[in-house]
Amino acid sequence: MNIKNSELHIKIPPIGFGTSGHRGIQGQDFRNAHVIAIAQAVAIFCKKDRAQPSIVIGYDSRHGNHPQREKGTYTQVLVDTLLSQGCNVTFFEIPVPTPLISYMITKEDHDGGLILTASHNPPEYNGLKFNPKNGAPAPPEVTQELETLANHFLHTPPDDAPQNGQLTLTKNTQSFTEQLATLSHSLISPPSFKNARIVIENNHGACAQVWSEVAQQLKLNTCDILHPDPQPDFGKRAPNPTQIHTLEPLKTKLIQENAILGIANDPDGDRHQLLDETGTPLSPEETAVIILEALKPPMHRVCGTVASSYLLKQACEKNGYIYEETAVGFKYFAPFFKEAQDLGQLSMGVESSGGFSLSNHTFDKCGFLPGLLILAICLQRQCRLSELKNDLYQRYGKWHFLESEFKYPTEKRDHIQKVIQTPDPNSLAQAAPLPLINWHCQDGLKLEFKDLSWGLIRLSGTEPVARVYAESQDPKLSQKIILSLQKWLSNQG
Numbered sequence: 001m002n003i004k005n006s007e008l009h010i011k012i013p014p015i016g017f018g019t020s021g022h023r024g025i026q027g028q029d030f031r032n033a034h035v036i037a038i039a040q041a042v043a044i045f046c047k048k049d050r051a052q053p054s055i056v057i058g059y060d061s062r063h064g065n066h067p068q069r070e071k072g073t074y075t076q077v078l079v080d081t082l083l084s085q086g087c088n089v090t091f092f093e094i095p096v097p098t099p100l101i102s103y104m105i106t107k108e109d110h111d112g113g114l115i116l117t118a119s120h121n122p123p124e125y126n127g128l129k130f131n132p133k134n135g136a137p138a139p140p141e142v143t144q145e146l147e148t149l150a151n152h153f154l155h156t157p158p159d160d161a162p163q164n165g166q167l168t169l170t171k172n173t174q175s176f177t178e179q180l181a182t183l184s185h186s187l188i189s190p191p192s193f194k195n196a197r198i199v200i201e202n203n204h205g206a207c208a209q210v211w212s213e214v215a216q217q218l219k220l221n222t223c224d225i226l227h228p229d230p231q232p233d234f235g236k237r238a239p240n241p242t243q244i245h246t247l248e249p250l251k252t253k254l255i256q257e258n259a260i261l262g263i264a265n266d267p268d269g270d271r272h273q274l275l276d277e278t279g280t281p282l283s284p285e286e287t288a289v290i291i292l293e294a295l296k297p298p299m300h301r302v303c304g305t306v307a308s309s310y311l312l313k314q315a316c317e318k319n320g321y322i323y324e325e326t327a328v329g330f331k332y333f334a335p336f337f338k339e340a341q342d343l344g345q346l347s348m349g350v351e352s353s354g355g356f357s358l359s360n361h362t363f364d365k366c367g368f369l370p371g372l373l374i375l376a377i378c379l380q381r382q383c384r385l386s387e388l389k390n391d392l393y394q395r396y397g398k399w400h401f402l403e404s405e406f407k408y409p410t411e412k413r414d415h416i417q418k419v420i421q422t423p424d425p426n427s428l429a430q431a432a433p434l435p436l437i438n439w440h441c442q443d444g445l446k447l448e449f450k451d452l453s454w455g456l457i458r459l460s461g462t463e464p465v466a467r468v469y470a471e472s473q474d475p476k477l478s479q480k481i482i483l484s485l486q487k488w489l490s491n492q493g
Contacts, residue, residue: 015150017143018461019329021129022150023118026063030118030126032077033154038128039078039114040158041149043085045142046111049133052165055082056090056108058101059116060206060267061230062126067093074116074126082114083165090168095206095230097269099357100176102135102364107175109133117206117268120240120353121462123233136334136363177213180368183361184218187295188376193218196375197259200224201250203239204231205267210368218372224253234267241266241273241367242354244281251279260378261385263371271354272367274374276385283401285309287370288350290388293319294377300345300359303333306443307352307469310452314396327443328458330355330365337363352401352469400475404482406457406466406489413464419492420445420457420466431488433480447485455481457489 013029015022015037022038024030046053059065059075066073069091082089090110101113112132118125130138130146138146184193198215200223202208208228215223226249227235238246241264254262254275262275274282282290285308292302292315299321304312305328316323326332333349337359340347347359355365378385408416421441429436434449444458444467453472460467466489470481 012154015147015154016461017138017147020119020137020331021115021127021143022147023121023125023127023462025124026126032072032074034150035074035078035116035128036081036157037150037153038130038146039081040085040153041146042112042114042130043082043087044149045146046087050111052086052088053111054088054090054109056092056101056104056110056113057082057115058092058096058098058113058206058268060097061095061204061232061234062116062118062123062267063232064126065095065116065232067095074128078114078116078128079167083167086165088166088168090170093169093171094209096173097206097210097265097367098129099270099362099364099366099368100173100210102131102362102366103176103179105131105133105135106363115268118462119268120242120266120271122239125462131364134334134338134363136337137329137331139331139334173210173213177210177217179361180210180214180372181217183358183369184372184376187297187358188373188380189296190376190379193220193375193379196220196379197222197257198224198371198375199226199250199254199257199259199262201226201241201247201262201264202228203237203241203265203267204229204234205239205265205269206230207265207269207367210269214368214372222257222259224257224259226250226253239267241271242284244273247273247275247281251275254279260375261371263367265367266354269367270365272356272370273354274371274385276389278386280386280389282385282389283309283311283399284350284352284354284356284370285311285399286389286392287374288312288348288356289315289392289396290377291370291373292321292348294373294380295346297346299348300340300343301336301347303336303347303349305329305332305351306446307456307458308350309352309399309401309471310454311392311396311399312350318395330357330363333357334363397473399471399473400478401471402469402475402478402482404468404486406468406486408464408466408489410464413459415493416466416489417459419489420459427488427491431484431491433477433484449481453477453481455485457485
């Protein structure tokens with residue numbers, strides 16, 4: 001591998017699997033050498049179950065993710081490495097979303113899938129994540145094994161093996177879009193989709209073809225897709241759909257077209273943000289609860305994370321469902337999804353960052369399904385989304401979720417991490433703006449207050465940033481919690 005050899009004289013940053021794969025700034029902590037080493041590790045891992053494993057590859061529209069696998073690109077070295085290690089590879093010749101790869105892994109009985117994407121991160125980032133044969137993001141024990149193997153191969157590459165893997169090229173997204181259309185009908189049973197108008201914000205990512213095909217299969221009256229063409233820099237647009245200030249074009253088009261709702265995705269289509277017909281956003285948890293209360297099948301579990309809204313717990317308590325709170329990461333929902341499948345029931349997974357799926361769909365988050373189910377509910381009940389949302393507020397109250405960043409010098413990461421993992425209880429009590437009834441370090445540092453509001457501090461896996469979250473039923477109090485936690489961090493030295 002000439003590309004890797006040319007990098008050997010350079011000190012290469014190590015590989016680190018965060019919440020979902022290895023990510024980094026291209027040319028710095030994400031390079032061809034990282035892609036090759038991870039591919040070699042995945043080949044070794046998958047060969048434990050099958051002598052010639054089958055891997056499906058997808059990617060978003062970032063630099064280096066080249067559909068024709070131009071020499072020196074990430075797609076070229078990824079495919080060639082896997083083939084040289086004796087893996088059969090199915091490669092999409094177009095950018096495709098992560099949930100499609102998750103679906104294809106189980107649909108076509110692949111041993112795993114690799115996706116080149118940095119999700120919602122800016123365009124200068126790229127990443128590579130692995131989903132094993134159940135289609136879910138790899139669990140911690142698998143990522144730890146892959147990380148160890150990959151870092152070994154990063155500095156001690158194996159001898160080149162004979163290139164005896166088979167390459168299959170495809171552009172076929174139909175089975176995935178048919179699955180989405182089928183679920184939209186079967187789970188909610190709207191009378192028809194033919195008079196529906198929706199607007200999609202693709203953000204120059206990998207979702208336009210899927211949305212176009214689903215719209216045709218559902219016979220939607222109108223499905224306007226903004227910024228449909230894949231672009232490596234996303235047209236200089238912010239790729240995170242939950243940053244509401246970036247969605248003005250979607251809001252404007254939505255109101256102009258008198259559409260039922262607007263849906264925004266991140267570049268690899270595993271996150272969503274919904275806007276009602278007035279252009280007002282719904283939180284992922286609000287979307288999830290509307291869907292939860294409309295579904296027909298029995299619900300086995302509802303899964304959220306330490307960063308999820310208290311609204312999920314409220315809805316589960318009212319409807320008699322079991323709520324499971326996990327660390328942040330869709331991978332932690334997979335055991336509950338598998339259990340639901342085995343029982344012939346349904347489980348739901350929701351993340352505050354825009355992740356959603358059902359156990360009868362994909363074990364990875366899907367940015368398409370929640371919008372389609374909400375559309376079906378509006379059509380079935382012949383009501384506006386804003387009406388469904390306001391009904392939710394009347395029954396549960398309105399929760400105000402805020403997120404902020406606390407930036408710190410890179411060299412202080414270990415210190416900040418230690419402070420969060422082993423905080424001084426007295427300093428927490430003094431910093432808390434409300435009576436503190438509980439705190440824990442399940443994933444980051446979470447503080448729970450007497451009035452059911454809460455705050456959370458988590459370190460980013462890719463940047464020298466601590467994410468600071470807060471939620472309460474008073475927006476001013478949510479902001480006060482954020483400021484208190486940021487001040488507490490500043491005082492830790």
